[in-house]
Amino acid sequence: MPADLGEAMALATAGEGAGGGALASNILAFGRLLRRTGVPVGPAETMAAMQALAFVEIGDRRQVHAALRGVMVHRRDQFEIFDQAFLLFWRDPEAGRNAAAMAMLDGFKEREKAPPASRRLAEALNQPKHPPTPPQPPEEKPPIEVALTVSDRERLQAMDFEAMSAAEIAAAKQEIRKLVLPLDAKPTRxxxxxxxxxxxxxxxxxxxxxxxxxxxxxxxxxxxxxRPPPLVALCDISGSMSRYAQVLLHFLHAVTNDRDRVSSFLFGTRLTNVTRQLKSRDAEVAFEMVSHVVPDWSGGTRIGESLELFNKEWARRVLGQGAVVLLITDGLDREGAKGLAEATERLRHSCRRLVWLNPLLRWEGFQPRSQGIRAMLPHVDEFRPVHNLQSLRALVATLSGPQPARRLVA
Structure with missing residues (x-):
């Protein structure tokens, strides 16, 4: 049964005791608005909303707000967007144009940026309504030509993140959110x-x-x-890695919200811990918080200094119980190989498994000619590509299996 049909039947039943009529239609429209902004509202929530209104004073705005929020919202991080949607919708159902205009005005301000909830609400209110298309007379079906073609989804799996358009990047982010990273469980004490x-x-x-x-x-x-070991991610956000970092940040957000004991760090010219920011369920809110605490996005790269700082200040806190470390960088350091080999070697001895993910491995003729790559390569357990969805799926399959024997470094 379609969601709208189920909601209509539920409101038709519940609306008899709460006034029905226009109120039921408005509750149905309000539920659709919340669903477009990302709040999971279905027939059960809309039916519960109509039943809740039967126990409050309809003329009291505070009672109506508390009743609707109590039955239509199930997570605390969705209260803000619900409050804004309630304020706009129940004041003026046609307030979408005003909200969109305000969002456009905010777009011209360089310093003041609208929060993610406001932008999503403006887009949901301003969404054009498509009139139903009149029925068309039946036509003869054209013959179907069967040919060997590649679907858009298969093409997206093998496409490089750097070559994707904005729409393809959005589709790739949706696929990344579905990835699950079950690490191989290890015995504890x-x-x-x-x-x-x-x-x-x-x-x-x-x-x-x-x-x-x-x-x-x-x-x-x-x-x-x-118990699965802790997972620590060190992601390079310098200028040469900015395109990949934007996509891989969605992967880190999905992993952080799927499992416990995950620590994420971003580094360019300095090291920043973004573990707390990525724990937010809403991806847009999480990335908005990350943008406020990371000052060196798309800047230079100091891999050696960042790894050395991590070893001194964070290794003992997050690398216990046989942690697995994902080092995401292209290895191009502005300082050359200064202190890079020593920092990587110490990091390897502090964890159970050090996996280096490098987007430069997308080239078949890749050679470690950079000083930074040559200094780091002998001290990692695995050297893998990370440039498309296929490489991410291969990484998930590898980390979910048993760890290969660790090689000795001379």
Whole structure:
């Protein structure tokens, strides 16, 4: 059943007790507006909204606002966009043009930038309504020519991020949000009770024997707890990596919100921890917060200094319990190879697995001619490309499997 048809049936049933008529139509339109802004509102929420209005005073704006927000919004980070949508819609259902005009005026201001919720609300209110097309007389179907063609989705998988248009970048970001990164679980120092466990739990056995006067009637068993290791991402946002960093930031946001113990750092000329910013569920809000704390986007590159700073200030905090490190950079350092080999070697010894993701590997004839690449390459466990969706899927498949034997570095 289509969502609109289900909502109409629900409102027709619930509207009898709350006035029905225009109020039911307005609730239905308000639910569509919230859905266009990204708030998950379906038939259940619209029906609950009509039922909630039967218990409040319709003439009291505060009671109506509290009732609708209590049944139509399920996450705290969506309160802001709901409040703005309620203010605009219930004041004037045709306020979309005014909101769009204000958004256009804000676009000309260099210093004041509208928040993501306001932009999304203006786009949703200003969305043109397409009239239903009249029925067309049946026509003869043209013959279908069967040919070997490549679908847009398959072409998107192999396309380089740097060669994508704005629409293709948006489609790639949607595909990246669906990626899941289940790291291979590793044993920890903790144990849990398991009747079929391989080890005997002497402490639990003695504790259980106290119930029978100190006589041991059965042996308690235990098993070692397995848990995926922490994941740490160090992403280069310099000028040569800005195009890839914008797309890979969506990958880091999806991974951060899919699993726990994920730490993300961005570096260009300095190192910035953006773990807290990327934990926001709303991607636009998260990237807006990142833009406020990262001052060196698309600038120079100091990989050696950034890695050295990470080793001194953050390694002991986030690299415990056999962490996996993703180093995302092209290896082009403005300082050459100064201190780069030592910092990379120390980073490798501090983690269980160091994976270097380099977009320059998209070229078949790639050769490590840069001083920075030659200094870092001997001290990483894996050297992989990261330039399209296929490379990201291959990375997910590799990290989800068992780790290969670690090679020794002379």
């Amino acid at each position: 903790r144990f849990r009770h398991d009747p079929s466990g391989p080890a005997t739990d002497l402490r639990a056995t003695l504790r259980e024997s106290l119930r029978t006067g100190g006589e041991v009637l059965s042996l308690e068993r235990r098993r070692r707890v397995e």
